[in-house]
Every structure is written in structure tokens, then in C-alpha cells.
Amino acid sequence: MSVTAPKGFKASGVAAGLKTSGNLDVALLLNDGPDATAAGVFTANRVKAAPVLWSQQVLKGRAVRAVVLNAGGANACTGPAGFQDTHRTAEHVAAKLGGMGPGQVAVCSTGLIGERLPMANLLSGVDSAVRKLERTGGDDAALAIMTTDTRPKTTVVEGDGWTVGGMAKGAGMLAPAMATMLCVITTDASAGGDALHEALTQACRVTFDRLDSDGCMSTNDTVLLLASGASGVEPTQEELTEAVTKACHDLAQQLLDDAEGHTKKITIEVVGAADEQDAVEVARSIARNNLVKCALFGNDPNWGRILAAVGTTSAQFESDELNVAINGVWVCRGGAAAEDRSKVDLSGENISIVVDLNAGKQTATVWTNDLSHAYVHENSAYSS
Amino acid sequence: MSVTAPKGFKASGVAAGLKTSGNLDVALLLNDGPDATAAGVFTANRVKAAPVLWSQQVLKGRAVRAVVLNAGGANACTGPAGFQDTHRTAEHVAAKLGGMGPGQVAVCSTGLIGERLPMANLLSGVDSAVRKLERTGGDDAALAIMTTDTRPKTTVVEGDGWTVGGMAKGAGMLAPAMATMLCVITTDASAGGDALHEALTQACRVTFDRLDSDGCMSTNDTVLLLASGASGVEPTQEELTEAVTKACHDLAQQLLDDAEGHTKKITIEVVGAADEQDAVEVARSIARNNLVKCALFGNDPNWGRILAAVGTTSAQFESDELNVAINGVWVCRGGAAAEDRSKVDLSGENISIVVDLNAGKQTATVWTNDLSHAYVHENSAYSS
Known part of the structure; x- marks a missing residue:
């Protein structure tokens, strides 16, 4: 209706x-x-x-x-x-x-x-x-x-x-x-x-x-x-x-x-932020990072690329206090490797990323997709 | 040596x-x-x-x-x-x-x-x-x-x-x-x-x-x-x-x-900027725009996507004074269509984009690549 x-x-x-x-x-x-x-x-x-x-x-x-x-x-x-x-x-x-x-x-x-x-x-x-x-x-x-x-x-x-x-x-x-x-x-x-x-x-x-x-x-x-x-x-x-x-x-x-050419739906939740704006900035920097998006397309829990994206922001955090979970597995704690990345199951369509900035109590969630061959194909042929 | x-x-x-x-x-x-x-x-x-x-x-x-x-x-x-x-x-x-x-x-x-x-x-x-x-x-x-x-x-x-x-x-x-x-x-x-x-x-x-x-x-x-x-x-x-x-x-x-998976080398020159920082910001916004990069991979002189990228910046310009040339063809003048886009030859490896902000005399050049299937492939399989 x-x-x-x-x-x-x-x-x-x-x-x-x-x-x-x-x-x-x-x-x-x-x-x-x-x-x-x-x-x-x-x-x-x-x-x-x-x-x-x-x-x-x-x-x-x-x-x-x-x-x-x-x-x-x-x-x-x-x-x-x-x-x-x-x-x-x-x-x-x-x-x-x-x-x-x-x-x-x-x-x-x-x-x-x-x-x-x-x-x-x-x-x-x-x-x-x-x-x-x-x-x-x-x-x-x-x-x-x-x-x-x-x-x-x-x-x-x-x-x-x-x-x-x-x-x-x-x-x-x-x-x-x-x-x-x-x-x-x-x-x-x-x-x-x-x-x-x-x-x-x-x-x-x-x-x-x-x-x-x-x-x-x-x-x-x-x-x-x-x-x-x-x-x-x-x-x-x-x-x-x-x-x-x-x-x-x-x-x-x-x-x-229904996003063009996606194979994964990715929910990025930033917690422990000093304020909501910091949380959004960090989440968006991950959502826009082509290397993160390609890695998830390839079922690769490459948390290093997530940290590299976080590092480009002006949000309040210390790099050795960052924690990252992918689909519930805390692959990074204190800015370094924690649980074994092989435990992360990325075979499904939905992926959850949680980044804890350890700098406060605010949170924000941003939704994005992976970057796939189909996205490139669809967008290289749109106007022709 | x-x-x-x-x-x-x-x-x-x-x-x-x-x-x-x-x-x-x-x-x-x-x-x-x-x-x-x-x-x-x-x-x-x-x-x-x-x-x-x-x-x-x-x-x-x-x-x-x-x-x-x-x-x-x-x-x-x-x-x-x-x-x-x-x-x-x-x-x-x-x-x-x-x-x-x-x-x-x-x-x-x-x-x-x-x-x-x-x-x-x-x-x-x-x-x-x-x-x-x-x-x-x-x-x-x-x-x-x-x-x-x-x-x-x-x-x-x-x-x-x-x-x-x-x-x-x-x-x-x-x-x-x-x-x-x-x-x-x-x-x-x-x-x-x-x-x-x-x-x-x-x-x-x-x-x-x-x-x-x-x-x-x-x-x-x-x-x-x-x-x-x-x-x-x-x-x-x-x-x-x-x-x-x-x-x-x-x-x-x-x-x-030698950039991963590129098929095109793209030179983005911003001219007529109020200051060099504006010129760099505009050029970088185009260089980072996935839709522009996909279009150029597909040999599509999609100048509308270039203007959409320029519009996300804080540089000094009026949208109805923007000119864009792709490989020497001024496809956009005064923020609207000008020369026929079919005149643009994108078959070669090198692509030149010139954006005239009509807001001053400063310039900057940024170099980038297209976004291709090969980029997605290479970066979805890097750590595996």
C-alpha cells in the first residue's frame, strides 16, 4: 500500500x-x-x-x-x-x-x-x-x-x-x-x-x-x-x-x-566513543574503506584494514586501546591480535563489526555493503 | 642502480x-x-x-x-x-x-x-x-x-x-x-x-x-x-x-x-581554485569517488558523477560556474552539458580530467586509477 x-x-x-x-x-x-x-x-x-x-x-x-x-x-x-x-x-x-x-x-x-x-x-x-x-x-x-x-x-x-x-x-x-x-x-x-x-x-x-x-x-x-x-x-x-x-x-x-552489486550487508557499530560524532566518523571511515569492503567480499576477516581506517579519523582514541569484533569474535584487543581470526565465520550475508574505542560511552551504527565485481560491473556500464 | x-x-x-x-x-x-x-x-x-x-x-x-x-x-x-x-x-x-x-x-x-x-x-x-x-x-x-x-x-x-x-x-x-x-x-x-x-x-x-x-x-x-x-x-x-x-x-x-588492478591512469587537474587547499580537496574528492572510477573503467565520460563529487567538498565555487574537460573535450560548461560526450576518446590508458572552479587562480594535480574487477579480485584475496 x-x-x-x-x-x-x-x-x-x-x-x-x-x-x-x-x-x-x-x-x-x-x-x-x-x-x-x-x-x-x-x-x-x-x-x-x-x-x-x-x-x-x-x-x-x-x-x-x-x-x-x-x-x-x-x-x-x-x-x-x-x-x-x-x-x-x-x-x-x-x-x-x-x-x-x-x-x-x-x-x-x-x-x-x-x-x-x-x-x-x-x-x-x-x-x-x-x-x-x-x-x-x-x-x-x-x-x-x-x-x-x-x-x-x-x-x-x-x-x-x-x-x-x-x-x-x-x-x-x-x-x-x-x-x-x-x-x-x-x-x-x-x-x-x-x-x-x-x-x-x-x-x-x-x-x-x-x-x-x-x-x-x-x-x-x-x-x-x-x-x-x-x-x-x-x-x-x-x-x-x-x-x-x-x-x-x-x-x-x-x-x-538492494544496493548495487552487494553480496554482504555490513553493520558497523562503534561503541565506547567520547561522543556520537566520533562514533559516526569512525564507523563511516570503515564503511568507505575499499580495502575493508573488498576483504569482506572475499570472506577475509582482515581486522588490520579496519584499524588502518580507524586511524585516519580525528576521533578520540588511543591506538593501543582499540578492540575489534567481527561476527562476535574479538580478533583485536588493545590494538593487537587477540582471538584467532580463523574462528570468524563470514559465509553468511550479514556481517557485524564492532569497534570499541575505549574513550567514552557513546555509540553509533552505520550500515554498508561489500565492494564486489558486480558493483564495478554495474557502475562501469550505467550510462552506456 | x-x-x-x-x-x-x-x-x-x-x-x-x-x-x-x-x-x-x-x-x-x-x-x-x-x-x-x-x-x-x-x-x-x-x-x-x-x-x-x-x-x-x-x-x-x-x-x-x-x-x-x-x-x-x-x-x-x-x-x-x-x-x-x-x-x-x-x-x-x-x-x-x-x-x-x-x-x-x-x-x-x-x-x-x-x-x-x-x-x-x-x-x-x-x-x-x-x-x-x-x-x-x-x-x-x-x-x-x-x-x-x-x-x-x-x-x-x-x-x-x-x-x-x-x-x-x-x-x-x-x-x-x-x-x-x-x-x-x-x-x-x-x-x-x-x-x-x-x-x-x-x-x-x-x-x-x-x-x-x-x-x-x-x-x-x-x-x-x-x-x-x-x-x-x-x-x-x-x-x-x-x-x-x-x-x-x-x-x-x-x-x-603499478597500482593494484588498474587499467587507467587518471590525472585530475583542478584549476581556477581560490587556494591550493581547495584545489587539492576537489581533486581528491574525485579521485576517491568509486562511481567516477568505475565509469572510467567502463570508458564512460560520465561528467555528472564528477560534478556530484565536487559538490561534496567545502571548496569555494558556484555550481553553475563549473567547467569540466575529459581528455581535452569540455563536456561541461557553466555546470551543464556542453560539448558532446561522444567526442571523448577514453580508449587509451591515460585519462586527463580538468575541473575549472572559476573561483581564483590556484591549481593542483592529483593522480589516481580506475576501479576495476582486478582491484576487487586482488584485494578480496590478499591475506588468504
């Missing part, structure tokens, strides 16, 4: 010819209200796609009536003309749906960077999408935003008389800073824009922001949260944040499950 | 059984003088190998009579016992050679992290190496320090009546900060320790520090510069720095030529 699980939302997904495969490629989401509050977080990349620049402006008003999303082209690095394409898309959606201005229409795009969108296709796709809008359209919408994803990502979290739904896409360029590729979360809870913003930023901080598949930050990352208020229930801030975090966590794990 | 090209040096390389292949694995370099001035730069990794900790102390005295190097084990993350192994090695070398204390013996190790060295093998290897020392031993020494290198790296730079020689090893974990894997440079010039230090730090800043093959910083990186004074010539600081830079540049390019 995806984004249409909560009351007050309609969605659709259509094939507009943006993908050469002929698959669904334009998604539309309508918030029927009564409320139209919204919050958004966007990529920290300083090279931002036109739809990101547009939607950032829209979200300043904390009111979104519709979201139009397309795959088959990122509309990034397309200059002023590309921005006008986005503006025109929002105007077209607002005119076709009625009852809203273009300033209440968020736009998201994903696909190849640096090429203009085929606007005739896109706008006629919007027309079809408007006609096909329905209360059960969330699954089609989730299909339409896929690029190299092998499967759609959706989630539903039930509150007490209210619901959170969501969809996301993303399989590469997955090192979001404030957000991941594209993600739309809906709720029929009644909540103001500030409450939504608080819930979304808290949720992203410990979910999408902790996902680092390949260290590459997209130009198009967007996470939107829309509330219709159709349930008539107003949850507390804590309840709202908890439900949104659960939805984001579920979608982030689905992104990890 | 490697490190024995300058007068006043003897060297040797022997097989001590540290490499399972039975190849040469222990190298020894002796400075016969009359001078014994020296300088060194070491890895910025905070997890430092025992030989790095030892040699840093030795170099504080700016006097080095001998350098002993081994492959087949990095002696990193080996705790206090590993440090004692290094100390004992220096003592053994000093005792066998005579005329020096252990505090004048630098030690370098390379190989797998986290395992103790087989000391009986190493010390008997030192005995053989002492016996085999000769004026023409530089080439054997260069062979003995190889790990995954496919060929030795040596250089000779001729001054006016004086000479600089050098050897280096390194093919992976190549993102030196202040140095690269292992490198020893010799000269028969007459130069004080401060002059050597000035020449070496200046040379490393624009050579080894600009090499970023895989973003992974080693625990053992060491570059040593030893002067014998045997030529009787005292070059100016400028002449010395120039010759040492030339030697370092030559060796850095040889490291790049």
Missing part, C-alpha cells in the same frame, strides 16, 4: 517513455486533506538538481498538496533550462489537479545526471497519472520511481488510529547526507509543519544518514513527509517521531538490501 | 623466508659517509606500525647510518611485543655493522597488518644482508621490498657533480598523507639535516601526497632521505629540493603505473 496506506492520499504510477525499458517512470501523489502539512530534507551535496532546488523552496511553506516524481533522468546539472523544466512540471500538475498552486507541488527526479528531461513525454505522463490517481495507487508509484533498484521499497507503520506509509528508491550513489535518493512518507495523523520537520530530521539522522553503501552522495536526494490529518488523530511528538523513524529505518534497510 | 647510484652507499637484498614465495624480502642500506644526515616523513595514520614509531624517534636526531627494510609483514597492530621486535632488529643491525648505535638505524616493514614477524628468520636475513652489502646492491634492495608490486621502482636524478637515487614500493593502500608506502632516497650531496628535511617535505607535498590510488592510508608509510656527502658537492637548497622532487615524482608515477 506504500504511500496510500494512510487515509487522505491517492497515488498513481504510469509509463511515460522516460525509461527506455518502457517500465513505469512517472509517479504522482495527491494529498486530499483535510490538512496539507509537510516537511522535507534534501541532499547536502552543493551541486543540487533542479527539482531539489525547487522542492526546497516549496517546503519552506510547510504545505504540499502533491508530489510528482520521475525516474529516467535526474534533471541535475542542466542549468537554468533544467530548472524551468521543473517549474513547468509543477505548474502543469497544479493546473491539472486544480485547487492548488505550483508552490504546493514538490518535484523529485532520478536517473542520469547532465541531460535534459524529454518534457513532452513527462507532461503527457503527468496527464495519465492524474487520470489514474486512486486510493490504492501507492504500489504503482513505488514501482515508477525505481532506477537500478531490483524491487520497490515500501513501508507501513500503524499508530493508534493513524498510519504512516512510505516509499523509497535507491541502489547506488548511496551515502546520503540528510537524506537518501528519493523517499516519500505519508501519514493521516494530524500534525503541524514543525512537528513533521522535527520527526523527519530526527528520523533521518539515525536511519538514512547512517547508510553509506558506496560513499557517493547524490545530487537529488530528497525525503518528504506529508500529513493529511484524515485520521483525525493528533499523536504526541514522541509518537510521531517514533513512527516516522520506524518507517525510515525500514526503508533504509530495504535500500541496503 | 637505485639507492646505490650516489657515492657513499652500499645495499643488498636477501631472501629470509618472510615471503611464502621465497623471493627476496629483506633489504639493507648502509651510508658509508662521510656524512650521515637524514630526513624522514611518515604516515599521518594515527594507527602507526612499530617500525614507524621507531624510525620517527631515530629521525629526530637527523642522523641515519643504516636502513633495514622487510616485506612479508607490516609489524603494525602488534602491540608492545611488536615494538620490541623492531628495537631488536635495529640493535642487531647496529651490532653486525659496527660503528653505529641502534639509534642510527631506521626500520621499515610492509605486508599484512596484525601479525608478529618471524624474528629468527628476520635476524638471520639481516646477517646475510650484511655479508652481501655492495656498491651495486641497490637493485636487489628494491626487489626485496616489493609486496603486491609487479616490478621494482627505482630512480636516479643527476645533479652537477652529485646524484640522487631512490627506491620505493607500493601498489595498494595508496593514499599517503605525508608519505607513501616505503621509499628510500639517497644522495651523495653534502647537506645538513634541516636542508634535507626542507627538500623532502616540499617534494612529498607535490608528489606522494598527490597520489591517491584507492583512498586507503597505510599504517606503515615512510619516506627517508639519506645524504652521504661523498660527492663533496654542496648544492643550494633550491637545487636539492628540485632534484629530490624529481626523484619523488618519478617514483610516485611508477607507483601509479
